[in-house]
Amino acid sequence: MRRRLCKILTTAVILLSATYYIVPILADTPAEEWKAPPRAARKKNPIPADDKSVAAGKVIYSAQCLSCHGPAGHGDGPAAKDLNPKPRNLADPKIQEQTDGSIFWKLTEGRKPMPTFEKLLSEDDRWTVINYVRTLKAREGK
Numbered sequence: 001m002r003r004r005l006c007k008i009l010t011t012a013v014i015l016l017s018a019t020y021y022i023v024p025i026l027a028d029t030p031a032e033e034w035k036a037p038p039r040a041a042r043k044k045n046p047i048p049a050d051d052k053s054v055a056a057g058k059v060i061y062s063a064q065c066l067s068c069h070g071p072a073g074h075g076d077g078p079a080a081k082d083l084n085p086k087p088r089n090l091a092d093p094k095i096q097e098q099t100d101g102s103i104f105w106k107l108t109e110g111r112k113p114m115p116t117f118e119k120l121l122s123e124d125d126r127w128t129v130i131n132y133v134r135t136l137k138a139r140e141g142k
């Protein structure tokens, strides 16, 4: 009788600890793909990507994005290590292939732990920082 109780208790402990350890692991798996609605993705960037805009975008990037996305956009900023999910590598083709409209929508909406920039940045500043993000594209051979 005692043995049976012991077995039941052991099983319970194993099951409980399994849940305790497995649930956070599952929660850590990459979130589903983040996709902008097609209409938002089609929006055109009204700010020409000239030198002036790229320079202004770099200033905005340094103030608002670098802490998470890192100096070269590789997702390795000083605040990145404690975040889950991790900030994305902005040089990655998966991001560079997106339209400006799609990135604009994501900046506006945010997705935890990335903040929404709707209030933090004006619309023009959001388009401007995208012009700078384009310059982070991974260069071939690098």
Ligand code: HEC
Pocket (backbone or CB within 6 Å): 031, 034, 061, 064, 065, 066, 067, 068, 069, 079, 083, 084, 085, 086, 087, 088, 090, 095, 098, 103, 106, 107, 111, 112, 113, 114, 115, 117, 129, 130, 133
């Ligand atoms: C607090 C940290 C933080 C800041 C600040 C931040 N990001 Fe992010 N960013 C993230 C995280 C985390 C993700 C991944 C979110 C996800 O996939 O759910 C992300 C994802 C992205 C993506 C990729 C979206 C995709 O297609 O998967 C882009 C583009 C981006 N950030 C641009 C920016 C820009 C530009 C700024 C500055 C205006 C910025 N981020 C500021 C943390 C941050």
